[in-house]
Amino acid sequence: MVTRLSHFFLRTLREDPADAEVTSHRLLVRAGYIRRQAPGVFAWLPLGLKVKAKIEGIIRDEMSNAGAYEVHFPALLPREPYEITGRWEEYGDGIFRLKDRKGADYLLAPTHEEVFTLLVKDLYSSYKDLPLSIYQIQDKYRDEARPRAGLLRGREFTMKDAYSFDYTDEGLDASYQAQRDAYERIFARLGLEFVIVQADAGAMGGSRSEEFLHPTAIGEDTFVRSAGGYAANVEAFTTVVPDSIPLEGLPAPVIFDSPNTPTIATLVAHSNAHLDAPADSVAGPATTGATEWSAAHTLKNVVLALTHLDGSRELVVVGIPGDRDIDDKRVEVAFAPAEVEQATEADFEKHPLLVKGYIGPWSPTGAVLGEESATGIRFLLDPRVVDGTAWITGANVDQKHVHSLVAGRDFFGDGFVEAASVRAGDPAPDGSGEVELARGMEIGHVFQLGRKYAEALGLKVLDENGKLVTVTMGSYGIGVTRILANIAELNNDAKGLIWPASVAPFDVHVVAAGRDGVVFEVAEQLSAELEASGLDVLYDDRPKVSPGVKFGDAELVGVPQIVIVGRGATDGQVELWDRRTGDREVVAVAEAIARLRA
C-alpha cells in the first residue's frame, strides 16, 4: 500500500531541537524519525521505526547465517542472578533498580549474561548439546550520568546481544570467530566503516575482546593504530617495556634544594637553572642524548584513592614519567572494579609522610614508597620505569628533590600499572611501528568471557568422558540504535539525511509538484506501479503544499531515490532525483519505473 504524506504520521520541523549536540540527533528529530521523552529516552516515529526494522532485519539475517537462534528476555529481571556474579553491586549508579509490590529487588537489565547462562543451564546438560549461539534484539537500560548526543548515548537503547556456549577453548574460538565474521558482514551491508580494535578483557574476567569502532570525530572512544595494522582502544594498549640498564657505574642520588617547585614545569625550570646538564647515564632510554632537563627526566608520583566494592578506601601512589598524565580510562580499567579518584586534602592529612608536591619513593631516612615502604601505601610504577633508569623526583621533604635516583637500586615499586596516557609516536606493542591516535564510536563488541559466568552460576555439562566440565562463553553486542545514529551521522548534507538504500525508510519518494490534475494522476499511477513491483513508496500527495516545501521535506527525510512529477507530466515525463549526488534527470514515466525497479 502506497504511503501518502497527506495522511502519514510525519511532521518535519524547521528548527533544530535545542538540546541537539550532534548532527544525527538534530536531523533525526527535525526529519521526524524520533522524539525525546525524557533525558536519553526517545519515542520512535514511523520513519525511524522503519529504518530501525531494516537494520534489525540485516542483523537477524546475518545472525541466522552465523547459526545463532533468536530468543527474547525480559527487560525486568530479578536481582538474584546479578547478585551471584557480583554485578548487582558493580553497576553502582549505572543501572535502574526497582522493587515490586512485595519488596523484591529487580533491575532493568543493561546486559543479559547471567540469565542466558541460567537458561542454558536449565535446558542443557551434555557436550553434545554444544556449541550453541543464541541472541536477542532487545531494549536495554543504563542510567547514564550524562545522557547525550541523542541516540548515541541514551538511557534506553536497542541492542543485539548474542551469547555463545562451548565446552572447549577451541570451540569458543570458533564461536567467537563466527560472530566476528557476522559483524564484518553486517557493517559492510550497512555501509558503515569500522576498525576492529583490541579491547580490555580484564574487567569482565575474559580472555579476548575486540571492539568494532566506527571512526568518527564525535566518537567517545580514543583508539590507537599503527600503519602496520595494530589497533586497540587506549584501555587495551600495552606499553612496550624498554630494556633495563646495567646499574654498575651509575652516579649516586643527590638531594638538592628545590624551593617552590611542586609542579613538573617548575621542577624542570629549576633543574635547568641549577643542575648540570643531563649526562646520558642519568636518565632512561627515552631521554638519551638530551642536552637539557625535560619533563621526561622526572618521575611524577600521583596519589590516587581507590574505593573498593566493599566500600573500603585505599590510597595508591602511581609513578609515571613526568611528561605523561594519568589516563582516566586506562586507570579505571587498571583498577576495576574499584572506583578511582584523585586523593583529597583529607587523604594527605592522614598521611604526613606524603609531602604534597615533593613525593618520591626515597628519602634520606629510608624508603617512603615501594618495597619496605614506611607508609604502607602501594607504589605502582609505569612499565617504562625499568631497572637502571635514573630520575629526578621528590625527596619526601618539603622544598627538596633528588636527582640520579635509580630504579632497581635506590627504589623499588610494588608492581607496574598501565596508567599513563598513550601518545602518538608510542611504539605499538606488536612491533608494527609507531601508533597514531584516532576517535571512534563503539558499534559492536565481541568478547570471550571464558568461564567466569558459567563458574559463578554453575553451568556445567558432561564431556565425552562423562566428566562434568564448566562451559566457556562468549558475549557479542551490537548497538542497534547507536548504529542507526551513526549511519545518520555519516550520511547527510546541509539539507538533511541521505540514507543508504539498504536501510532507507522507503525505496522511493514520489513528489507531486504542481496543481494540475494531471500531475496528481500521473504521480498516483506511478506510485501504484512502483509499489506493485515490490518497492516501498512514500508519495507526497499533499494538495496544497508548494513544490518548494515538498522538495525541502524530501531532502530532509532522505529517501535516496526521489521522483518529481511536475509540469512534464502532461508529456509523460518525470524527473529522477538522486538525493546523494543531487543529479536530476528528465525521463519518460516508463523509463523511470524501469530504472527504479532495477
Next chain:
Amino acid sequence: MVTRLSHFFLRTLREDPADAEVTSHRLLVRAGYIRRQAPGVFAWLPLGLKVKAKIEGIIRDEMSNAGAYEVHFPALLPREPYEITGRWEEYGDGIFRLKDRKGADYLLAPTHEEVFTLLVKDLYSSYKDLPLSIYQIQDKYRDEARPRAGLLRGREFTMKDAYSFDYTDEGLDASYQAQRDAYERIFARLGLEFVIVQADAGAMGGSRSEEFLHPTAIGEDTFVRSAGGYAANVEAFTTVVPDSIPLEGLPAPVIFDSPNTPTIATLVAHSNAHLDAPADSVAGPATTGATEWSAAHTLKNVVLALTHLDGSRELVVVGIPGDRDIDDKRVEVAFAPAEVEQATEADFEKHPLLVKGYIGPWSPTGAVLGEESATGIRFLLDPRVVDGTAWITGANVDQKHVHSLVAGRDFFGDGFVEAASVRAGDPAPDGSGEVELARGMEIGHVFQLGRKYAEALGLKVLDENGKLVTVTMGSYGIGVTRILANIAELNNDAKGLIWPASVAPFDVHVVAAGRDGVVFEVAEQLSAELEASGLDVLYDDRPKVSPGVKFGDAELVGVPQIVIVGRGATDGQVELWDRRTGDREVVAVAEAIARLRA
C-alpha cells in the same frame, strides 16, 4: 535455511512445570516456547518468538489496512504526564515505579494514553491533520498482585495499543469503528472465537467501550448475554428499572421483634414463622404473587468503606434486595477510583447508630439512613428499590426488624448504585430477553476515551473556523501474548499443541524416522525442496534419537503438518501426518511436496 533439530535451541520437557495452572502455560513451557524468569515474567525461546512474530505480523497487517501507523514508545517514562492525568496515584500498587540516579520519578508504563496525547500535541495543530490513528506493539508492565496462569496474567506482557485522534464526535465514531473492524479481522485470521461485550467506560472517563472476550471456562471475566444479541461484562450491565408502584393504600410499616436474625436466612425463616403471608401489595414487582416470605422481600443494607484517592475513608450503606449479593467488580467500577472494602468492626464502633445485623433506613425515632440521615453516611439503593416497593428490613434497633416499609414513602436513598450481582434470567437492558452468564478472557478492548486526556494535557487543534477545539480520542488494545496463550489454550490435545497454520512456528515438521542412510538423504532433500518453495521447515535430523521420541516431540511442539520419512524412503514414499486430525497417509515424495505447497 532449513532449521535442524540437531542444532536448534529447543529442549522439550517431560514434566509439567510445577507452577502451571492452565493448559497453555503447561504446554508452552514443556514444548520449549517460553521459560519463567520471575513471577509473571517470561523469556521467549525461539519457537515462542516465532509464533509471537506471526501474531504481530497479522496485527500489523490489519492495523495498516485500518490506516494506522506504527510508532514505538519507551517502556520507561517520566512521572509528569501521568501525574497530570491523576493516574500516577490511581494505579496504586499496580505499576512498577522507580527513580533515576538524580531521584526523578519514572514508571514502567502499563498503558500509554498520556504520551501519545503529548506526541500529537507536539506535532499537530490543525483539524486538517486529523483523523490520525497510531499504534505500537510494545512490552508493558503491571505489578499484578497475583501473577498467574502463565502468559494469561503476567507482569510483563506484549500489547498492541492504538490511539485515535479526531476533532469531532463523528470522527471518533469512524476511527473507533475502523479499529473495531480491524479487530474482527484479526481474531478471524487467528481463528479465535470472540464475543464483543459492552464494557464500563466510566472509570477512564470515556463514553463508549467494548471488550473482545474469548469465551473460555478459564476466563477471568464474567459476562452476560441474551439470545437476542445483548452482551456486556458484568461491570457494564445495567439493571432494568421496574415501574414504580402507587403509594396510595399501601399498609403502614410495622416493627416486629426478630430475635437472633442478623442474617437474611434467619430473618426469612423468622418472618415465615411469625408474620402473615405476604400480600401482593407489600413487596416489589419481583415478588408479586409469592405465598411465602423469601430473601427477595428483604432489603439487605451492606456497609462499605471507600478509600478515596486523597486517602480519606468514607462509609457508604448500599441497600440491595436480600436475594442478591454485592458484586465486587460492579461495586469497584461503581465507586472508582475509590477503593472499596467491607466495613470493619472499628467502623461499626465509630457509628453506634448502625446496629449490625439490624441496619435499616428507618427507625422509630426517625431516618437513620438516606435523606435527612442521622448518621451522615450516604445511603445508595439498588435501582430495583423503586418508589412503592415494600420491604422487610432492619429497624436500627437490636433484635428488631420492620416490614411493609415502603420506598418513597417511609424511606429515601441518596441515589442509586449498580452494586448487586447479576443473575441468569435478569432482563437485558435492551429488551432482548433474559441474560445468561458466561466466562471469557479479555483479548481486546476498544474504547472511546473522548476528551479526558486531551483536556488534561491540552491537546487542541484549530477547527475550520480558526477556533481552538479539544481533540477527542480513542484507545484500542490487543494483548499479543495473551492471544498467543489463548490460541494455545484452544488448540491442543493430550499429546501437545496443535497450532493453526496462520501462527504455527513452522509450516512443516519433517521427521527422519529410522537409521538408514537413505532415510536421512530423502528427509534432507525433501526439507531442502520444501524450504526452497518458500515453506519454513523444522527438520528433525537428530541421528541417535528414536522415532518414538521424535514423534512425541513433534506432537508436543504442534506444527500442524508433519512428514515422516521412514522405511518407505527406499521406495520413495513418505507419510503425511495431520497433527490436528491425526490422519496419516503414505504418499510419494513428489506428491508430498505438491500437497504441502498447496
